[in-house]
Amino acid sequence: MLNKRTVEDLDVRGKKVLVRCDFNVPMNENGEITDDRRIRSAIPTIEYIINNGGKVILMSHLGRPKGEPNPKYSLEPVAKRLSELLNKEVIFAADDNVVGENAKKAVAEMKEGDVVLLQNTRYRKEETKNGEEFAKELASLADLFVNDAFGTAHRAHASNVGVSQHLPSAVGYLVKKEIEVMGKAMSNPERPFVAILGGAKVSDKIGVIENLLDKVDSLLIGGGMMFTFLKAKGYEIGKSLLEEDKIELAKELMKKAEEKGVKLLLPVDTVVAKEFKNDTEFKTVKVEEIPADMMGLDIGEETRKIFAEEILKAKTVVWNGPMGVFEMENFAKGTEAIAEAMAKSDAVTIVGGGDSAAAVEKTGYNDKMTHISTGGGASLEFFEGKTLPGIAAIDDK
Secondary structure, three states, X not given: OOOEOEHHHOOOOOOEEEEEOOOOOOEOOOOOEOOOHHHHHHHHHHHHHHHOOOEEEEEOOOOOOOOOOOHHHOOHHXXXXXXXXXXXXXXXXXXXXXXXXXXXXXXXXXXXXXXXXXXXXXHOOOOOOOOHHHHHHHHOOOOEEEEOOHHHOOOOOHHHHHHHHOOOEEEOHHHHHHHHHHHHHHHOOOOOEEEEEOOOOOOOOHHHHHHHHOOOOEEEEOOOOHHHHHHHOOOOOOOOOXXXXXXXXXXXXXXXXXXXXXXXXXXXXXXXXXXXXXXOOEEEEEXXXXXXXXXXXXXXXXXXXXXXXXXHHOOEEEEEOOOOOOOOXXXXXXXXXXXXXXXXXXXXXXXXXXXXXXXXHHHOOHHHOOEEOOOHHXXXXXXXXXXOHHHHOOOEO
């Protein structure tokens, strides 16, 4: 996985370099970017190419325009924000077919150090199908290809996998860091190695749990998925989230952990409420005392302490999935406690994208983590031990 060419292995001077970024950023109804972290993450690769005399052609998807042009998903706001961050004009090539007259003209007129951004690659339905023609059109604009979009690395699309078949390729700094930090944690972690898994469903994390049971010393389980495990232990869980068809699997996973000598920690208490909303009454109860008419929406105070202690003893910590309904203030405390314990720890701390990344961002501890993955789905598949097509397709050193 780690033996890929990087942008520094390419001679970019005078060359047109097509860079796949992940500019899939959240916007409000006025088309203003509300969180530009993904744009900022791409800056090191872009600046390296600019500083070494290359011509930068950027591409990305944004949202799900369903394979047709839709002004709501235009990348124009990204070009504006990027111009501010780079302190130089980023030319936006507004073509509904992505590689059209505007793109060709802009690219033809490029000088060394110039930056052009193409329109949303998902304006073309061939993008998600990895269509050969579209991949060739994109490749025809450039001499070299750099993939710096970890967030889509688990998808084989035209703009990441297709293009790499037609141009010499490398990974950018962001993808390089993702695969180095997470790769080391998964293949050669400093121990004790602790993994924390949360989120709503066991079914989303089966592959991850199975792969991690072969690697970790402790596995801490919170979030909605904890109730399927508690039910498997014979507890009554009231109106809490339950995946009835995964109870047997939860039993098997607990047995497997025991056989492998992995410490599998389940919550000992939970914050329960009458309804799934923030301003309902709530209280903390032991997991064996969940009232029949209430639902668990977070891990309790005692569990937070136990989990924090386990995290503070660790040398490597991987976290994926919130501990409760962190969007609601009253049920965000468990998730905040995990972020805080990780921030205080001396371990290598890795947050696996998606909701966990959003939660850490919310707590303000992001600069205290070793690494926050930019890809939710991609980091999950990485933790499952799967090969990511967007990285596999890149030329080896």
